[in-house]
Amino acid sequence: MSPFTVTSMSSEENVSQQHAANDDVWVVVTAYNEEQRLGQTLRLLCAKYGNVVVVDDGSNDHTSDVAVEYPIWLLRHAVNCGQGAALQTGVHFALSRGAKILVTFDADGQHCADEIERLVAPIRAGQVDVVLGSRFLGEAVHMPWHRWVVLKLGVLFTRVFSWIDVTDTHNGFRALTRRAAEQLNIRQNRMAHSSEILDEIARHKLDYCEVPVTIRYSNDTMIKGQSSWNALRIVAQMILGRLIK
């Protein structure tokens, strides 16, 4: 049985209604070796959103096989390029399919699909171009203290480096208007892309706001996620990336 199945006619109608209501939203999910967690993430997303793009960033496991079970668009990088590169691929594809609102979403289940509605609300209201999720305004469940310290230092760095006032810098949960997505050019292939996006928001003078979101940490995500020491590499990549055009 396919993992995404409709059990009754009323459920089917409900899903169709949800998809129709969210037809303007395209959710971009980047995944690298996420066969264990991707299914659950897509199950929740596909229940509400008909336009989901999964970019498999050259996974060595069965990530693509899991993704293709769901009614999503699957793009696959032939080799691992990094989350920033995968995100740009997904954004490029969504724009080519006429997306009006783009949401970036993590594959590992750290983000909550129910919160997308809240994330896109300011965009639908025409208030801003970019909505950034913030775990510090919302909730960070089981976040280790060292990660809290690193993220706070990241906020300080971003304020000095990019001149943008945000409370959470490396949150992959964000929403963009089509206009904003067209202007963003993510050149940082690896994890520095989050800082680069903030940099681009400031450079293009895009209107933005932050919305409280929930980020759930687990042992799995902490093992697979980036090390806190990686922050130093991100800083170096940002500085060098700005020097090398």
Added chain:
Amino acid sequence: MTLFQYCTVFPLSLLAVWEVVNCLRRSDGRALRLLRMVTWIAAAVTIADPTFVTRAAAAAGIKRGADLVLYTFVLLGLMATFYFYARQLNLQRQITELIRHGALREARRGGIRLRPGGEDASGHSDGDSA
């Protein structure tokens, strides 16, 4: 001049002349040719006149000629590192574009095994457990 000086200064001078000729003939990669030309000339002058480096170091406020050579190599090493990093980054961006192009061309729709009745291509119905 010693035998060593004869053996090295002459080829180095030829290399410098060769770079000058290439510089005049071709417009591409002129900066790199100029850099190479300066390197050959500096090497030739240093070998031809061993006290030259010491005098240059003294003029620059550095005591020993060997220190001047060391500092120059450290700075050149840093510049070379940055240059190759920039080349590598640009190459990486080009490869990424290539991979992106392939991914976009081969985008496919998932969930195609589903049939309207909730039955997948293998014939299993919705009620089957995974």
